[in-house]
Amino acid sequence: MPTYASMDKAALNEEYQKLSAAYEEYKARGLSLNMARGKPGAEQLSLSNDMLNVITPETAFKTEDNPDVRNYGGLDGIIEAKRLFADILGVKPENIFVGGNSSLNLMFDTIACLMELGAGAEPWNKQGTIKFLCPSPGYDRHFGVTEYFGIEMIAVPMTAEGPDMDVVEKLVSEDASIKGIWCVPKYSNPQGITYSDETVRRFAALRPAAKDFRIIWDNAYVIHDITDTPDSLLNIFDELKKNGNEDLVFEFCSTSKITFPGAGIAAIAASENNLKLLSKRYNFQTIGYDKLNMLRHVLYFKNLEGVLAHMQKHRAILEPRFELVVNMLESELKESGVAKWTKPNGGYFVSVDVTEGTAKRVVALCKEAGVVLTGAGATYPYGKDPKDSNIRVAPTYPPIEELQIAMEVFCISAKLAAAEKLLNA
Amino acid sequence: MPTYASMDKAALNEEYQKLSAAYEEYKARGLSLNMARGKPGAEQLSLSNDMLNVITPETAFKTEDNPDVRNYGGLDGIIEAKRLFADILGVKPENIFVGGNSSLNLMFDTIACLMELGAGAEPWNKQGTIKFLCPSPGYDRHFGVTEYFGIEMIAVPMTAEGPDMDVVEKLVSEDASIKGIWCVPKYSNPQGITYSDETVRRFAALRPAAKDFRIIWDNAYVIHDITDTPDSLLNIFDELKKNGNEDLVFEFCSTSKITFPGAGIAAIAASENNLKLLSKRYNFQTIGYDKLNMLRHVLYFKNLEGVLAHMQKHRAILEPRFELVVNMLESELKESGVAKWTKPNGGYFVSVDVTEGTAKRVVALCKEAGVVLTGAGATYPYGKDPKDSNIRVAPTYPPIEELQIAMEVFCISAKLAAAEKLLNA
Numbered sequence: 001m002p003t004y005a006s007m008d009k010a011a012l013n014e015e016y017q018k019l020s021a022a023y024e025e026y027k028a029r030g031l032s033l034n035m036a037r038g039k040p041g042a043e044q045l046s047l048s049n050d051m052l053n054v055i056t057p058e059t060a061f062k063t064e065d066n067p068d069v070r071n072y073g074g075l076d077g078i079i080e081a082k083r084l085f086a087d088i089l090g091v092k093p094e095n096i097f098v099g100g101n102s103s104l105n106l107m108f109d110t111i112a113c114l115m116e117l118g119a120g121a122e123p124w125n126k127q128g129t130i131k132f133l134c135p136s137p138g139y140d141r142h143f144g145v146t147e148y149f150g151i152e153m154i155a156v157p158m159t160a161e162g163p164d165m166d167v168v169e170k171l172v173s174e175d176a177s178i179k180g181i182w183c184v185p186k187y188s189n190p191q192g193i194t195y196s197d198e199t200v201r202r203f204a205a206l207r208p209a210a211k212d213f214r215i216i217w218d219n220a221y222v223i224h225d226i227t228d229t230p231d232s233l234l235n236i237f238d239e240l241k242k243n244g245n246e247d248l249v250f251e252f253c254s255t256s257k258i259t260f261p262g263a264g265i266a267a268i269a270a271s272e273n274n275l276k277l278l279s280k281r282y283n284f285q286t287i288g289y290d291k292l293n294m295l296r297h298v299l300y301f302k303n304l305e306g307v308l309a310h311m312q313k314h315r316a317i318l319e320p321r322f323e324l325v326v327n328m329l330e331s332e333l334k335e336s337g338v339a340k341w342t343k344p345n346g347g348y349f350v351s352v353d354v355t356e357g358t359a360k361r362v363v364a365l366c367k368e369a370g371v372v373l374t375g376a377g378a379t380y381p382y383g384k385d386p387k388d389s390n391i392r393v394a395p396t397y398p399p400i401e402e403l404q405i406a407m408e409v410f411c412i413s414a415k416l417a418a419a420e421k422l423l424n425a
Numbered sequence: 426m427p428t429y430a431s432m433d434k435a436a437l438n439e440e441y442q443k444l445s446a447a448y449e450e451y452k453a454r455g456l457s458l459n460m461a462r463g464k465p466g467a468e469q470l471s472l473s474n475d476m477l478n479v480i481t482p483e484t485a486f487k488t489e490d491n492p493d494v495r496n497y498g499g500l501d502g503i504i505e506a507k508r509l510f511a512d513i514l515g516v517k518p519e520n521i522f523v524g525g526n527s528s529l530n531l532m533f534d535t536i537a538c539l540m541e542l543g544a545g546a547e548p549w550n551k552q553g554t555i556k557f558l559c560p561s562p563g564y565d566r567h568f569g570v571t572e573y574f575g576i577e578m579i580a581v582p583m584t585a586e587g588p589d590m591d592v593v594e595k596l597v598s599e600d601a602s603i604k605g606i607w608c609v610p611k612y613s614n615p616q617g618i619t620y621s622d623e624t625v626r627r628f629a630a631l632r633p634a635a636k637d638f639r640i641i642w643d644n645a646y647v648i649h650d651i652t653d654t655p656d657s658l659l660n661i662f663d664e665l666k667k668n669g670n671e672d673l674v675f676e677f678c679s680t681s682k683i684t685f686p687g688a689g690i691a692a693i694a695a696s697e698n699n700l701k702l703l704s705k706r707y708n709f710q711t712i713g714y715d716k717l718n719m720l721r722h723v724l725y726f727k728n729l730e731g732v733l734a735h736m737q738k739h740r741a742i743l744e745p746r747f748e749l750v751v752n753m754l755e756s757e758l759k760e761s762g763v764a765k766w767t768k769p770n771g772g773y774f775v776s777v778d779v780t781e782g783t784a785k786r787v788v789a790l791c792k793e794a795g796v797v798l799t800g801a802g803a804t805y806p807y808g809k810d811p812k813d814s815n816i817r818v819a820p821t822y823p824p825i826e827e828l829q830i831a832m833e834v835f836c837i838s839a840k841l842a843a844a845e846k847l848l849n850a
Contacts (some may be wrong), residue, residue: 037497045486045495052480052717061470070463070470072686100525112537118572125550141709148709149541216643261497263717284566284573286530290715292477292688 004418014159017418022148023369023416026409031370036233038120038348040257040314043143047313048259051300055292055342061301069291075282076275077267080266081294087304088222089236089253096280100289103200103254103266108145108215109251110268113150115178119212119274124179125149131170135163137351137390141188141200142182142218146381147188148258153381154178162195173314176209180216186233187221188390190379191351192344194231204239205408206248207239223311224257225346226318230353237269246271257348258307265294280289282415285298289344321395325350325407338418353380361389371406429843430760434834441844448794448841458793458831459811463614463773464822465682465739472738473684476725484724494716501700502692506719510692513647514678519524520694522703523592525714528679528691533570533640535675535693538706539604539711540574544566544637544699549604557731558606560588560631561737562612562776562804562815567607567643578806579603582614587620588628602633605641611658612646614778615804615817617769629664631673642676648736651684651743662694673694680722682773683732683739690719697792722731722791746820750775750832757836763773775818776804783842784813790838 004012061068065079076082077098086093101105115125124130132146136155146153154171155162162185172178183203185195195203203215217236225231240246249271255264268278301307326343329352335337341352354362359376366373374392377383393410395403429437454601486493490504501507502523511518523530540550541581549555571578579596583588587610597603597836608628610620620628628640642661665671672695691705726732751768754777756763766777779787784801791798799817802808805820818835820828 037496042493045493048495053482057474057476057478068467068470070473070687072681072687073462074687101715102711102713108710141712144709148706256497260495260717262495262499262713263715281573284569285533287566288527288529288687290526290688290718292685292713293718299452370788 001335003335004422005093005323005337009423013424016423017354019137019412019416019419021364021411025065026412027369029112031405031409033370033384033398033402033409034408035370035398035403035410036372037397038164038257038394039406040261041316041317041397042401044314044396045260047310048300050260051296054296056313059235059295061295061297066291067191067334069295070110072287073315074291075279075288077222077289078291078294080298080363081265084298084301084304084307086309089219089269090162091237093177095237095271097268097270097274097275098289098294099266099268101256101263101266101293103118103218103220103252104141104145106266106268107142107218107252109281109285110216111149111279113278114212114214117277117280119214119277120222121212124212129173129178130246131176131178133168134381135181135188136381137190137385137392138182138420139176139184139218140374140378140383142216143381146182158180158191158193162188162193162199166198169202169206172206172208172210172213174209179210179212180214181217182218184218184220185236185374186219186231186360187344187347188225188295189220189347190349190390191342192248192347193342194233194345197234200234200236201239203242204236204245204248206245209407210371213248215249217249219251219253220257221347223308224314224316224348225311226322227345229345232307247273250274258310259297259300263293265297318396321400322350323405324400325395328404328407328411330343336415336418339414348394348396350395352391352393352414353389353420354391354414355389356389358414358421359385361417361420362410362413365416366409369413373407374382426759426760429847430762430839436701437654437844437847441841441848444841444844448465448790451837452794454795456830456834458608458795458823458827458834459797460798460801460819460823460828460831460835461661462822463682463819464669466687466742466822467642467740468742469821470685470734473725475826479721479724481510481824486720488720491716494720497712499716500711500713502714502742503716503719503723505689505723509723509726509729509732510678510694513598513732514676515645515696516662518696520662520696520700520757522695523714524691524693524718526681526688526691526718527675528643528645528681529566531691531823532567532677532709532739534706535641536570536574538637539637542702542705543574544639544702547639549637554602557602557604557689557804558593558603558758560608560613561806562615562810562817563607564609564643565799565808567641568806571607576656576813580806581606583616583618584616586776587613587618589622590624590631592824594627594631597631597635597638599631599634604635606641607641607643608644609642609643610655612769612772614645614772615774615815617768617772617774618767619658619770622659625659625661628645629661630668631670638673642674644676644678645682647678648733649773650736650738651747652770654770656770656783668673675699683735684722688718690722692772718846723828735767743821744772746825746828747775748817749825749828750820753789753829753832753836757833758839761840761843764839772820773819775820775833777816777818777839778814779816779839780843780846781812781814784810784840786842786845787816787835787838788830791834794834794838796834798835
């Protein structure tokens with residue numbers, strides 16, 4: 001079959017009629033399927049159920065640096081949990097702060113801290129208009145945090161190696177009102193791109209005009225590999241040290257997609273200076289986070305090896321799903337030339353660029369047929385995809401037989417919208 | 426024995442020599458005791474150990490309003506936990522938001538929300554100098570939050586019925602830059618005073634000059650009775666309703682001193698309008714709090730009766746401690762007339778007013794002898810007690826035999842400092 005773009009009107013019209021008929025058949029089934037959010041499925045959640053009973057009547061509540069984890073105290077987390085995150089991220093335990101159940105919350109609080117206290121300069125909220133760079137497509141909740149705080153967002157294009165560093169370097173060196181950038185350096189949300197060594201090195205060597213510029217390094221998928229050929233990410237803190245630039249980065253990580261999304265533990269890795277800055281706020285904000293849940297994680301995993309073995313179980317569940325999605329895209333959309341997509345080695349998403357100007361229509365068609373996707377545009381600042389092309393597909397939550405059907409609907413919708421557009425051109 | 430104030434110098438000097446000798450004996454023992462913070466003791470913590478195993482392999486993770494508490498979602502908490510807090514506070518479940526492990530954190534975030542978004546008027550952080558009323562003596566961490574956000578603090582005297590309402594009414598009706606007040610309405614920190622019905626009614630009927638004025642009603646000790654004659658607090662929301670004033674109050678509560686201080690659950694009770702306001706921030710701040718820990722609490726307690734039965738176990742541990750402290754004060758300090766104190770029916774503290782101008786000296790003497798108390802002045806805004814008189818005694822944490830010794834040191838120190846002062850006058 002030729003690509004849709006190369007078809008003549010009659011042939012395309014015939015194809016359109018076929019697609020419409022197929023689409024109506026799915027619609028008539030009254031489906032209710034969801035590929036919207038990066039939520040683990042039920043089978044994944046059950047992998048960690050044994051963690052819930054790892055604290056027994058015999059458990060000692062005293063840890064190496066805490067007299068009783070059930071009580072108040074220990075603002076920055078127990079040392080055993082710091083060590084676990086330090087090993088996951090390749091940093092030292094003294095550079096780790098362990099918080100509550102949400103790394104998003106830690107990121108939000110970090111931005112709030114910079115707004116209120118600043119980073120060696122005036123508080124961000126006293127500097128008038130300030131800006132953040134937003135590699136796009138990116139994570140909608142990052143953009144939401146920036147927008148909440150009234151920080152202006154500048155989209156930066158993504159390349160196969162990560163954010164376009166020529167653009168990043170130029171912008172941050174010229175404009176001192178640019179105070180930060182959102183990064184998901186491994187298996188980026190939504191494209192599943194891992195930043196190349198050169199990209200990481202260029203980030204670590206940045207010399208921003210704003211002395212209070214900070215990189216938010218959201219390493220959400222640091223050990224979330226799903227194939228035999230996992231990506232490898234350069235350790236940003238090793239590179240920062242070479243540049244005397246350790247204060248440039250706040251790194252985030254959590255067990256939300258390792259144990260339980262609602263009841264994991266989250267952490268920050270940062271320089272001594274940056275941890276000191278954050279503590280100026282945390283000292284007033286709370287007496288400390290849930291150390292019993294930290295203990296639960298530590299007792300359950302024991303060490304990094306334990307965590308990595310656990311991730312293999314997730315992989316066993318996730319790999320077939322990602323294969324299904326990519327195979328469906330290959331078999332259903334390749335010939336027609338109406339879309340491009342990524343084939344990630346890990347993370348939680350497959351990013352699909354449908355025909356320009358049709359993403360909203362595809363999402364609407366899917367919705368009409370009972371398949372909920374992330375809103376079109378959500379992967380761009382202010383929810384505005386300039387090309388109306390990017391759609392984030394989240395294959396993890398639905399049971400695999402539902403995923404198959406949801407993808408059938410998705411592929412038909414992508415083709416239908418493309419044909420419509422060409423016919424109306 | 427006559428009071429110190431009525432002794433002649435020779436008699437007082439003789440007394441001083443005796444006290445000094447006794448003090449030196451304690452000092453020589455190299456004690457290391459702590460009555461500084463309102464921390465439950467080890468025996469109290471163990472009361473809730475069974476909660477840690479209440480989730481079993483057979484537990485269903487689906488609750489009435491949540492498909493799986495292990496996963497993301499459910500920003501404001503599970504309905505079962507809302508009901509439990511609603512019953513504790515005497516409000517409706519739809520007026521409850523259940524958060525993480527710290528009500529202090531919820532209060533901090535609420536102030537942050539009002540700073541950033543305001544309450545129907547300009548955001549608080551865009552209004553120049555704003556002020557908070559701080560009934561004093563009060564809770565140092567409340568004052569810390571206000572100070573962190575650069576909110577000016579005005580001390581308001583406490584009476585036996587709660588904050589001096591003549592002062593409160595006058596100030597809030599005259600000054601629109603006064604935006605709020607900190608209240609611990611039951612068994613106040615540190616005095617253990619419960620607001621009288623009239624005080625609660627006057628709070629509920631307040632007509633502040635600032636339309637965006639809010640009362641922070643920290644009901645930390647709502648069911649924390651320790652005697653046969655518990656205090657009773659009028660339900661503020663019932664009174665607010667009578668005045669059409671439901672948006673005036675944010676109420677806070679937690680299980681920190683019911684189950685585990687480090688791993689409880691915390692809640693906000695508020696009007697529909699106020700919950701809507703908070704959600705404008707929470708929607709960006711997090712995907713939700715630890716619902717497994719909410720489930721743990723709900724399964725363990727089942728209902729309000731379960732919680733109240735549990736509180737009786739706390740009482741059995743705490744009552745003898747409070748009796749010991751008050752009896753020591755009676756027997757050691759009454760005759761000399763060097764101090765006054767409260768005898769609370771609940772809460773976590775005994776408040777002692779030592780001879781004016783000697784609180785810092787008493788705390789220092791205790792410290793020198795190995796007994797750590799809350800810093801003198803901590804119970805006042807900016808850490809400044811104008812009379813240098815109030816000391817917060819926290820009897821819950823040390824084992825009871827240590828508490829006895831700590832109180833002996835405290836009483837000798839209080840007398841020694843008073844005698845010193847009189848001799849140097």
